[in-house]
Amino acid sequence: MTRALLVVDVQPDFCEGGPLAVAGGNAVAAAIAEDVMARRESYSAIITTQDWHIDPGAHFSEAPDFADSWPVHCVAGTEGAELHPSIAALEVDAHFAKGRFTAAYSGFEARVLDPGAAPEDESGALLGHWLRERGITTVDIVGIATDHCVRATALDAARAGFSTTVLAPLTAAVSPENLPAVYTQLREAGAIVLTLGLEPVSPAP
Ligand SMILES: [Zn+2]
DSSP: OOEEEEEEOOOGGGSTTSTTOOTTHHHHHHHHHHHHHHHGGGOSEEEEEEEOBSOOGGGBOSSOOSSSOBSSOOBTTSGGGSOOHHHHTSOOSEEEEEOSSSOOOOGGGOEEOOTTOOTTOOOSOBHHHHHHHTTOOEEEEEEEOIIIIIHHHHHHHHHTTOEEEEEEEEEEOSOGGGHHHHHHHHHHTTOEEEOSOOSOOOOOO
């Protein structure tokens, strides 16, 4: 069993004070950092994804519907698109960025963002490829937002054959009232949704 932690879109623009603030975002950032420090040896890699927009078309709107269109957020190269300071302080093995020229909810659409690379550089490896190259078969997923990018990332992970666990207490949702339906969808796709304690789940065979 080789396990990675995927930290999805924990960025200032999605936390309190940002243009697309998700309630509990800052607390989740701090809790993820604390959890990683406590369980670092459980993971062979810590991966981050970032929403990283240059010109994502209709994903941005001045009259957003908060389902398919959103206020301007996470513009590549701006402070709000950086990793949350709590996450940036961690030892991260690889940074992935998604959504340069289109909406991208799933981390599996993200590509490695090498330090020093131009924001528009899309030459990096896709997340799924990167994980497989390192023999990673199991992923734990945390971050923002439970009902959007975390959900899409977990669905893609499970569909791609990774043993997938969403650590729900380390996520924050845009619409908490939708979580029961989101959890059902994830479980039907084969993911584990851990909603209470955060003891390590049984390893994949
Ligand atoms: Zn976006």
